[in-house]
Amino acid sequence: MGLDEVGRGPLAGPVVAAAVLLIHNSKFLIPKLRDSKKLTPKKREEFYKLIIKNPQIKWGIGKVSEKVIDKINILEATKLAMIRAIKNLERKPDFLIIDGNFKLNLPIPQKSIVKADEKVFSVALASIIAKVKRDHLMRNLAKKYSKYGFEKHKGYGTLQHRTLLKKHGPCSIHRKSFRPVRSLTLD
Numbered sequence: 733m734g735l736d737e738v739g740r741g742p743l744a745g746p747v748v749a750a751a752v753l754l755i756h757n758s759k760f761l762i763p764k765l766r767d768s769k770k771l772t773p774k775k776r777e778e779f780y781k782l783i784i785k786n787p788q789i790k791w792g793i794g795k796v797s798e799k800v801i802d803k804i805n806i807l808e809a810t811k812l813a814m815i816r817a818i819k820n821l822e823r824k825p826d827f828l829i830i831d832g833n834f835k836l837n838l839p840i841p842q843k844s845i846v847k848a849d850e851k852v853f854s855v856a857l858a859s860i861i862a863k864v865k866r867d868h869l870m871r872n873l874a875k876k877y878s879k880y881g882f883e884k885h886k887g888y889g890t891l892q893h894r895t896l897l898k899k900h901g902p903c904s905i906h907r908k909s910f911r912p913v914r915s916l917t918l919d
Contacts, residue, residue, distance in 0.1 A: 734829050751794070754854050779860050795816065829842070867886055897916065
């Protein structure tokens with residue numbers, strides 16, 4: 733089973749993880765599938781629709797809010813999001829492949845691989861699901877927090893986002909423990 737997350741680096745919004753379990757002898761193939769960050773948004777959406785409709789693929793999502801990120805730190809929040817994603821699978825895995833260089837505190841055998849999203853098919857699928865789910869979430873949050881442009885930058889620290897953050901100050905979904913946000917809230 734593959735695990736990946738999206739949203740460790742942004743200044744706002746949750747971290748989102750996806751767990752993908754391929755059913756034994758699955759023949760599901762997507763030509764030219766690779767890491768979600770290397771796909772166009774349109775191509776990610778196309779792959780996402782194929783993945784979630786395929787009965788040979790079981791998947792789960794886990795989210796951790798910016799408030800929890802501020803309390804426990806982004807690495808621990810990432811691990812928690814992955815554990816939640818596993819718990820949201822309808823079938824439990826017997827082995828985990830994690831994109832990264834850390835382990836999860838679970839009684840399931842696991843292997844961590846840096847850039848697993850480029851090397852392991854189930855992790856590549858998880859990367860697409862997590863990215864699309866988080867992008868959808870940030871577009872929805874952009875409606876409530878319209879002056880920050882979340883629909884464009886998804887909370888990442890782009891020049892546009894940092895400029896709007898300085899102009900308007902942080903909103904409730906900004907990560908107060910992240911330096912660019914924290915520096916604006918210090919007296």
